Amino acid sequence: MPELPDVEGFRRTFSKRAKGKRVRAVHGIDSSMLRNTSPQGLARALKGKQFDSPERQGKLLICPADGVALLLHFGMTGTFVWCASGPRHDHDRMTLVFDDGELRYRNMRKFGGIWLAHEQRELEQIRGRLGPDWQSVSRKQFDGLLERRKASLKAVLMNQAVAAGLGNLTADEALWQARIDPRRKASSLDSSERRILYQKIQKVLRDSVPYGLVPAKRTWLTGARGRRNGICPRCGARLERETVAGRTTVFCPAEQR
């Protein structure tokens, strides 16, 4: 699930469940999810700390707590589960225990990861691999991002170092709404196409964020891409399915030019 809208939903969950609360314990840490610390290091660093407001940069969730920060990436199957208590689920990779319940980081496929930053410099280093969050990219900045890019639009939109947060679904959705072929070279768009694409990227994100996911609306590509012989919700043409930039890409061959 996790693209920008999903992680924004996780940020809201974290804010509701953990912000302002003190960590009583950290349980069930799967060491293979840890990128720069050990289960003991993580548990010791967080125990007794009080979480502050969580932030998000692209698909990365940043949870500051009294001078340290917990960073979470959800990969393709990560999510949060809040519960009063209860048995550990097979895919729970870390449980934050509070007085009023537990917030579990659940991740079936174990992509993604967990980082611990002890200081600002360390935090910046981890965030540094990511470009600006897509929701903070201005219209003018957008032109600069596409400039001189030799790769396809699909590849550039999904490149987290260019700007962070778009994934396979949101990139396809924005390109479909903008009626632009995902295989085109990023630097080949004229100014009118760039304007439309920017507008559609922002619209897809804005419309999706309240749901905390990319909604499968009937009027959206996302609502049709799941089916094997999907039909374009706008024109009724048979949707095309092709690997672009290493990912299954769905588009309307009749409209996307």
Add this chain to the structure above:
DNA sequence: GCTCATGTTCCCCT
């Protein structure tokens, strides 16, 4: 058994 999956990284070519 086989294919595919909302992500990222690394290696080898061109």
Add this chain to the structure above:
DNA sequence: CAGGGGAACATGAG
């Protein structure tokens, strides 16, 4: 150096 292709990672679901 910039990109593309493919594999790997781990675990299902259909």
